[in-house]
Amino acid sequence: MKPIRIVVLLLSLLPFTLIAHPGHGIGNGWSLTHYTGSLEHAWILVVAIVAISYWLVRSTKKSSS
Known part of the structure; x- marks a missing residue:
């Protein structure tokens, strides 16, 4: 599975973690x-x-090499 698909999947799960809490x-x-x-x-x-920072660092390293 492509990394971007994993990120999109994880981001789609965020609303479930933001359900109202006491x-x-x-x-x-x-x-x-x-x-x-x-x-x-x-x-x-x-x-x-952390995830966005990691992704940005990796993408800049790939583009520079």
């Missing part, structure tokens, strides 16, 4: 502080940043 005590439920301050959302943000 403990909406950090700010408004729709604010940036809620998504960055609660672990239920922050880990997804970290995983996404």
Whole structure:
């Protein structure tokens, strides 16, 4: 399976991990502080940043060689 298909598959599963959860005590439920301050959302943000960074580094290394 091509790597882009794997990424698209994983990204399509993200909405299932963002289902409402108890403990909406950090700010408004729709604010940036809620998504960055609660672990239920922050880990997804970290995983996404790491995956995108890895993909960008790999793609630039392939294009330069």
